[in-house]
Amino acid sequence: MIQLESLRAGYPARSVLEDVTLTFGPGELTVLAGPNGCGKSTFLRTILGLQPRLGGGIWLDGQALERLTPRQRARRISYLAQSRNVPDINARRMVLHGRFPYLDYPRRYRPEDQLAVRRALEQVDALELAERPMAELSGGQRQRIYFAMVLAQDTQNVLLDEPTAYLDVSCQLEVMALARRMADEGRTVVLVLHDLCLALRAADRLVVFAEGRLQADGPPEKLCADGVLERVFGVTVRRVQTASGWRYYYA
Amino acid sequence: MKSWRSSSTRIRELTVLSGLVLALAGLSLCFGGVAVSPAAVWRALCGAGGSDAAARIVRYVYFPRTCGCLLAGGALACSGAIIQNVLANPLAAPNLIGVNAGAGLMVALSCALFPEKPCGPLAAFLGALAGVLLVLSVARRTGASRFTVVLTGAAVSSIFGAGIDAVITFVPEALSGYSDFRVGGLFGVTMARVIPAAWVILPTLAAAFALGSEMDVLMLGTDTAQSLGLRVRSLRLVLLTLAAALAGAAVSFAGLLGFVGLIVPHIMRRLAGGESRYFLLASALGGAALLTGCDLLARVLFAPYELPVGIVLSFLGGPFFLWLLLRQRGGRTF
Numbered sequence: 001m002i003q004l005e006s007l008r009a010g011y012p013a014r015s016v017l018e019d020v021t022l023t024f025g026p027g028e029l030t031v032l033a034g035p036n037g038c039g040k041s042t043f044l045r046t047i048l049g050l051q052p053r054l055g056g057g058i059w060l061d062g063q064a065l066e067r068l069t070p071r072q073r074a075r076r077i078s079y080l081a082q083s084r085n086v087p088d089i090n091a092r093r094m095v096l097h098g099r100f101p102y103l104d105y106p107r108r109y110r111p112e113d114q115l116a117v118r119r120a121l122e123q124v125d126a127l128e129l130a131e132r133p134m135a136e137l138s139g140g141q142r143q144r145i146y147f148a149m150v151l152a153q154d155t156q157n158v159l160l161d162e163p164t165a166y167l168d169v170s171c172q173l174e175v176m177a178l179a180r181r182m183a184d185e186g187r188t189v190v191l192v193l194h195d196l197c198l199a200l201r202a203a204d205r206l207v208v209f210a211e212g213r214l215q216a217d218g219p220p221e222k223l224c225a226d227g228v229l230e231r232v233f234g235v236t237v238r239r240v241q242t243a244s245g246w247r248y249y250y251a
Numbered sequence: 252m253k254s255w256r257s258s259s260t261r262i263r264e265l266t267v268l269s270g271l272v273l274a275l276a277g278l279s280l281c282f283g284g285v286a287v288s289p290a291a292v293w294r295a296l297c298g299a300g301g302s303d304a305a306a307r308i309v310r311y312v313y314f315p316r317t318c319g320c321l322l323a324g325g326a327l328a329c330s331g332a333i334i335q336n337v338l339a340n341p342l343a344a345p346n347l348i349g350v351n352a353g354a355g356l357m358v359a360l361s362c363a364l365f366p367e368k369p370c371g372p373l374a375a376f377l378g379a380l381a382g383v384l385l386v387l388s389v390a391r392r393t394g395a396s397r398f399t400v401v402l403t404g405a406a407v408s409s410i411f412g413a414g415i416d417a418v419i420t421f422v423p424e425a426l427s428g429y430s431d432f433r434v435g436g437l438f439g440v441t442m443a444r445v446i447p448a449a450w451v452i453l454p455t456l457a458a459a460f461a462l463g464s465e466m467d468v469l470m471l472g473t474d475t476a477q478s479l480g481l482r483v484r485s486l487r488l489v490l491l492t493l494a495a496a497l498a499g500a501a502v503s504f505a506g507l508l509g510f511v512g513l514i515v516p517h518i519m520r521r522l523a524g525g526e527s528r529y530f531l532l533a534s535a536l537g538g539a540a541l542l543t544g545c546d547l548l549a550r551v552l553f554a555p556y557e558l559p560v561g562i563v564l565s566f567l568g569g570p571f572f573l574w575l576l577l578r579q580r581g582g583r584t585f
Contacts, residue, residue, distance in 0.1 A: 023543030049358050050477050081474040085339075087467075088525030100481040107464035153479070 001025055001061055002047060002077075002157055002188055007044040008055035009039060015054055016042045019057065020214050022207065026156065029183040030190045033198040034209035035233065040192045041082060043158045043209070047190075048079050061156055066154040074101035078153040080146055082161040082192075091137065091145045095120055098152030113152075120151035124178060140171030147178050158182055159189035164198065176202045200224060200248040208232055221246065262524055263528050268536040272321070275543040278550040280309060282547060284555040287313070312442070318449075319440045320543040324515075325507035326452045328538025331512030332499035332519070332531050333459055336466050337490045338397045341520070344513035345379075347500035348404045348491060352411035353382020354502045355433065359418040362428035371432060372444055372503040376451075379499030382411060387488055397475075400491070435506030435561035437546055451500035456535065459493050463528035466490065470525065510564050511538050514572050541568065562566040 002024040010016035016039035024030055032040045045051040047058055049065055058065040060076045068076070078098070087094070090117070098120070099113040121127045129137060136171040137145065143163065150158060155211040160179060176198060183189045193199040199206060200220040208216040208228055216228040221239075223229060229237045235250040266337045287295075287305045295309035327345065334343045345351065357378025361370050386407050390400040419426050455519040465486050468476045477483050497514065515537045516530070523533035542560070545567060 045474070048478055050474055069480075070477065070482055071480035074478060077478075079474070079478035081478070082474060085470060085472040087470050088520075089467075093526070095473060097468055097479065100464070103464070106461065186502065217464060 001185045002190070003059040004056065006056040007046065007053060007058065009042050009051070009053055010251065016212060017209065018212050022217065024188045024190050026188050027183055027186050028188060028204050029180060029202065030205045030207055031203035032190065032192045032207050032209065033196060033199050039212065040209060041161055044079070044161055044190070044192065048077060048159065051072055061248060071101050074153065077157040077159065077243060078150045078155040078156055080150055080160045080163055082165070083139050084146060086134050086142070088133070088135065090131055090133050091126065092117060094134055094145055095148045098149040101153065116152050116154060120148040123151055124148045139167055140174060143167060143171065143175055157188045160189070162192050164195060165195065172189070196237070196250060197248045204224070224248065260449045261523060265529070265533060265536065268533060268540065272536050272540045272543070274545065275540055276321060279320065279543050279547050280313045283313055283550040286555070314444055315440050315442045316437050316546065317543065318442070319437045319504060320546045321539040322445060322449055322452050323501040323508065324503040324511055324538035324540070324542030325436070325456070325535040327508060327511040328515035328534040329456060329459060329531055330494040332516035332534035333490050333494040335516050336470060336527060336530070337487050338401060339470070340397070341517055342513070345494065346408070347401060348495065349382030349386040349407045349411070350495060350498040350502065351380045351507050352408035354379040354499065355383070355429065355507065356411045356414045358432045359415045359425050359429045362425035363418050363422035366424055371428065375432065376499045376503035378402040379502055380495055381409060383491065383495030387491055391488060432506045433580050434559045435508040436559040437505055438557065440504055448500040448504050451496055455493050455496045459490070459531055460528055462490065463531065466527035470527070476494070506561065508542065508561055508564060510568055511542055514568050515541055518575065
């Protein structure tokens with residue numbers, strides 16, 4: 001669980017987000033949406049402690065963020081960054097890095113780490129990619145490996161920053177299915193998405209930021225009905241009922 | 252093009268590289284101004300052979316020089332490898348974080364202030380460390396990001412470079428001692444100069460290898476590394492300090508052979524792949540092999556005269572590096 005109380009995030013000379021009070025609970029898939037530059041990535045980085053907060057409080061599973069060491073934080077919350085390096089290693093080695101917070105000196109991997117990696121690769125259906133070099137994988141395959149690394153980190157809370165960026169449509173759906181599975185396993189999943197239709201379709205809960213503030217927070221259907229998205233994004237959002245639920249489109 | 256290789260391939264390649272280092276070290280103990288037979292080298296190193304000329308040449312000339320080449324080459328290449336990994340910049344080298352400028356300024360000052368007994372090795376080591384510590388302390392105050400380290404290094408090197416020019420302008424006699432240091436070489440090196448440097452280099456190499464896993468995680472990018480619990484800023488400063496100690500100790504007795512720290516890691520990354528421990532080991536072996544081989548050539552090409560090894564390094568290493576780049580551009584790997 002992630003709790004935020006009157007959070008103020010940004011840079012010392014410029015605040016990006018003001019007075020954000022939110023709680024993200026287990027088993028919930030929350031999508032953060034908002035125009036470019038509204039502070040979604042800054043928000044995630046602040047929750048992780050990668051960027052100092054300007055005010056307010058952050059609690060991870062009931063523990064104040066500042067009382068946790070970097071290693072303790074890494075055992076509670078994992079993060080898929082927006083820009084990721086592609087190191088010259090194979091996929092299994094990449095996923096093994098997810099076990100780093102659990103290793104003591106001299107950082108030798110234990111049988112349980114190897115087991116966690118195997119399980120993570122199975123969960124993302126990438127066991128056959130394990131010995132392939134990261135550089136040779138397609139964008140979608142690589143994303144599955146990054147997800148496996150997050151799974152191997154085995155944290156209750158998961159933050160994903162634009163996990164569908166640069167992926168084709170089928171890979172985007174695959175990535176969202178993985179995020180859904182994480183939430184269904186009882187994790188707290190918070191992700192930033194730019195694709196509004198995908199966000200509306202996949203999220204249990206939508207949090208909208210704009211103009212440096214929290215604009216709306218609730219189920220996608222409610223926010224859609226309230227006209228929040230029209231107001232924030234300046235587009236018309238419509239939905240149609242299909243056999244597998246509501247589908248959204250905008251114009 | 253990426254060149255990920257399996258562990259068994261890398262181990263085989265590292266074994267070949269180790270064999271090359273041993274072979275070059277063996278040749279370096281046998282050849283120079285005077286050729287000595289392997290049997291005589293063995294006797295001299297075992298303490299036999301008394302005080303005949305060959306035994307004395309091996310003990311007091313060839314052996315210190317070979318040890319110096321192995322240590323300086325390994326240390327400079329490993330220093331470059333660490334700096335390239337930490338700054339995520341394949342063109343980074345010890346000179347980029349103030350090693351050369353700091354060492355150069357202190358050697359120039361030492362030659363100017365104490366012309367009779369300039370204390371070059373100590374001055375070079377302290378200067379290199381001072382240069383890097385100044386770069387790191389300024390960079391730390393501005394966040395210790397990769398870019399601030401590089402920019403601060405450029406600014407400090409520029410200031411120190413001006414300092415060297417000023418010293419040589421006001422005390423022209425310092426130019427001779429400084430020039431020898433700048434070109435680099437192991438002529439006349441003794442165990443008395445190599446052993447203190449070895450006390451710095453060997454533990455520092457061990458510390459760098461021990462931090463291999465941390466370096467691997469650092470290579471994933473700052474945000475990912477931090478989210479995995481790594482203290483990125485502290486690690487970056489620790490690793491750059493280790494790199495400075497390695498390069499400072501090497502230049503203290505070998506002069507400015509900065510090229511080793513650029514070219515060797517660049518080549519070895521293709522051999523060793525992205526795992527830092529392999530990369531550091533391959534760089535250390537590659538640096539030792541390159542410097543020992545070039546020093547051997549410097550001694551035998553125009554024997555009994557010898558060239559400064561820095562000149563041989565640049566004449567051989569430069570074109571070889573260009574050839575590698577051209578092959579890479581043609582889409583071929585090596």
